[in-house]
Structures are given as C-alpha cells and as structure tokens.
Amino acid sequence: MCGICGCSNPSGTGKFSVVDASKVSLLTTHHHNHGNEQHSQADNQRLIQVELDLLSKNNAYAAENRAYFQNNKIFVLNLVSSPGAGKTTLLVETIKVLKDKFPIAVIEGDQQTEHDADRIRATGVSALQINTGRACHLDAHGIGRAVQTLKVKSNSFLAIENVGNLVCPSSFDLGEAHKIVVLSVTEGDDKPLKYPDMFYAADVMIINKIDLLPYVDFDVERCIDFARRVNPTIQILQLSATKSDNFSEWTDWLIAKMQ
Amino acid sequence: MHELSLLENVRVILEDHAKKQNFQRVEEITLEIGALSCVETEALAFAFEAVMKGSLAENAQLRFKHIDAQGRCLSCGQLTVMEMLYDACEHCGHPHVDVVSGLEMKITELKVS
Numbered sequence A: 001m002c003g004i005c006g007c008s009n010p011s012g013t014g015k016f017s018v019v020d021a022s023k024v025s026l027l028t029t030h031h032h033n034h035g036n037e038q039h040s041q042a043d044n045q046r047l048i049q050v051e052l053d054l055l056s057k058n059n060a061y062a063a064e065n066r067a068y069f070q071n072n073k074i075f076v077l078n079l080v081s082s083p084g085a086g087k088t089t090l091l092v093e094t095i096k097v098l099k100d101k102f103p104i105a106v107i108e109g110d111q112q113t114e115h116d117a118d119r120i121r122a123t124g125v126s127a128l129q130i131n132t133g134r135a136c137h138l139d140a141h142g143i144g145r146a147v148q149t150l151k152v153k154s155n156s157f158l159a160i161e162n163v164g165n166l167v168c169p170s171s172f173d174l175g176e177a178h179k180i181v182v183l184s185v186t187e188g189d190d191k192p193l194k195y196p197d198m199f200y201a202a203d204v205m206i207i208n209k210i211d212l213l214p215y216v217d218f219d220v221e222r223c224i225d226f227a228r229r230v231n232p233t234i235q236i237l238q239l240s241a242t243k244s245d246n247f248s249e250w251t252d253w254l255i256a257k258m259q
Numbered sequence B: 001m002h003e004l005s006l007l008e009n010v011r012v013i014l015e016d017h018a019k020k021q022n023f024q025r026v027e028e029i030t031l032e033i034g035a036l037s038c039v040e041t042e043a044l045a046f047a048f049e050a051v052m053k054g055s056l057a058e059n060a061q062l063r064f065k066h067i068d069a070q071g072r073c074l075s076c077g078q079l080t081v082m083e084m085l086y087d088a089c090e091h092c093g094h095p096h097v098d099v100v101s102g103l104e105m106k107i108t109e110l111k112v113s
C-alpha cells in the first residue's frame, strides 16, 4: 500500500527486484591539447578514488548553521518562490499576527535593493538584507554571517526569504528546518512539473493569492496532484496573504512548530 | 544557473584535498552526475576552463560519469527507471515514487601528480 494516497497494491507482488544500480556511461566532453607537454606525461601521475560532493562546502556550512540553530532553539524557514509570488507580503502579515508571541528576525535575499528588508523593518522586526549581486541564490556561508550580524535571539523564529528563483535555491541547504515553496495562483498550476527540483526539495507548498482564483485558470487539485507526484510527502497550505483567507492555518502551523 | 558556484566549490575542494593527499597538480577530474541532479554538464564543461585558471587544476581534463536515475515505487515496491522527478512507476503506473539514485553530483576520481 502507498502511504501517500492509501491505495492498495495493484500488482500484488510486493517483491523488491534489485536492478543493476549504476548503468554507467562514460563520456569525455572536454579535452585540452596541452601546448607544452611538460606535465602531461609520467612524473608520478596517479589515479585516486574520492567521493567529494560538489556541494560539500555549502553543506558543511549548512551543518554548522543547523547545529547553531538547534543549540539556540532558533526555528528557521527558507522561503523560496518565483519573483512576486508573495513571500515578503506573507512574512509581513505573519509578523503582524505573531510578533507578540515570540521574537522574529528576517534575512532578505535579493540581487539588488533594500526594499524588502525595509518592508519587514516597518513592522518593527529586525531584518538584514543580503544583496547577492550576480548570484541567484543564498548560500549557507552568507546565512551564518547574517545570523551573527543580526544577533538572532534564542527561542525565536528566523525567516529567510531566498532570491526569487525556482531553480538554484533548491540545491543550497542553508541549515533551515524546512524549505517552504510559495506558489501563487497567477503562475499556473503546472509549476511543480516545470520546476520539479524545488518542489522535491521543499517540505511545504503554500498556494498563495487564492483570493484571485475566480479570475484565473488555476486548478488547485491539479496543482496538488502535480506537487505530490514530485514529492509524495509535501504538505500543502492554501491561503491569501493580502486578504487573510485561511491565514490562521499557516500561523497555527508555525506556532505548533515553535513549541 | 549555479554551475559557476559549483565549479568554484570544485576548485576549493581540490585545493583542500591536495593538502590531504599530497599532490600538486590535477590532470583529470571525473564528475559523477545523476540524471536528476539539477546541473547541466554542458554548462559545467563550458565554464570549467575559466574557473580553474590559475588553480592546480588549470588545463585539467574534465570527464563525466552519468548515473541513471531510479526510484522505488511506493505502491508495488519495485525499482523503476526515472527520467524526471515526477515519473510514474513503469511497472504499475503508480504516481508516487521515491528517488533511490540519480541525484549525485560528486568528484569520484582524480588523476594527480
């Protein structure tokens, strides 16, 4: 039986067949002709086998952050979406509801400007803007430094608003407890299939701007089905950040996580 | 895309590793890339030379080992080939599949001197 949809086993075999795990094809796509051959031959060349993940540097910083967050009881969410899905609005409205319940801090990632950090500061909560310049994602090293600069309090909620981009931020662990992907109904219900990596990496999908559902062609059920195909265990919330529809479902979720 | 930052990581990883394993130059790097990892090998190859310039891997040859992706069907429990993260089970058509392999992005072999 599938634990996601509760379906019964259609084939009834339940057998685990082991298939050759790595059908490896080797292909060389890049070769240099060394102009001078002085180091291409001989002199004690050796082949070494390693296992070095390309993201290992970032992952090491993320692990440090995660340990720091755990020791200081800081609950951290990493919000990702396309530009304009409503992350900053969601955070501003969340802060208005929750700021008397526990300390909140925000790290804002954008390629340029302080605009979003200013919107957060207007609520009375401290915010730090990271301008990533040419880079299209936040990385764990930058977050570690930002947390020190911001002096994030113990027992607090730290929200990280990532750069608006549904591609790279999926690969860069920041040390957060959960990635939350925000999808607004004006973007189309097939986003989970168009950008599967992000929906695979996220633990929660927030479908935002549901107040606009009457005006757009967005099939909520279809969207949920697509998201679950990519990530069978993804949790889903539907709300409007500006009209506060279903908003307490989200804030209740957060409050429960803070306990 | 983030191929540039990945390559900058490769450079740093190689420099760290050179100290540990005591080598001065890298002649050849083999990267294992899973079919579901979100990197373009062409983009990596394209930026490789520029990023490695001035490092111990300047002029190194870059090779890729492609790893096919497989998932385990949450309904029938069999292994199934995946080309996309959302592929259904090839045996029973069930839409819910857990990825088992294919997300790899790592350096697996170095020819050094």
Ligand SMILES: Nc1nc2c(ncn2[C@@H]2O[C@H](COP(=O)(O)OP(=O)(O)O)[C@@H](O)[C@H]2O)c(=O)[nH]1
Pocket (backbone or CB within 6 Å): A081, A082, A083, A084, A085, A086, A087, A088, A089, A090, A164, A208, A209, A210, A211, A212, A239, A240, A241, A242, A243
């Ligand atoms: N109608 C509607 N508009 C929203 C909602 N949430 C955000 N917006 C609007 O969408 C635009 C982009 O929001 P913003 O929070 O800046 O998105 P971000 O780029 O993800 O941070 C703004 O004009 C918001 O007012 C919503 O729930 N309903």
Ligand SMILES: [Mg+2]
Pocket (backbone or CB within 6 Å): A087, A088, A116, A161
């Ligand atoms: Mg924003």
Ligand SMILES: [Zn+2]
Pocket (backbone or CB within 6 Å): A002, A003, A004, A005, A006, A007, B074, B075, B094, B095, B096
């Ligand atoms: Zn299922």
Ligand SMILES: [Zn+2]
Pocket (backbone or CB within 6 Å): A135, A136, A137, A168, A169, B001, B002
């Ligand atoms: Zn990026």
Ligand SMILES: [Zn+2]
Pocket (backbone or CB within 6 Å): B073, B074, B075, B076, B077, B078, B089, B090, B091, B092, B093, B094
């Ligand atoms: Zn199956």
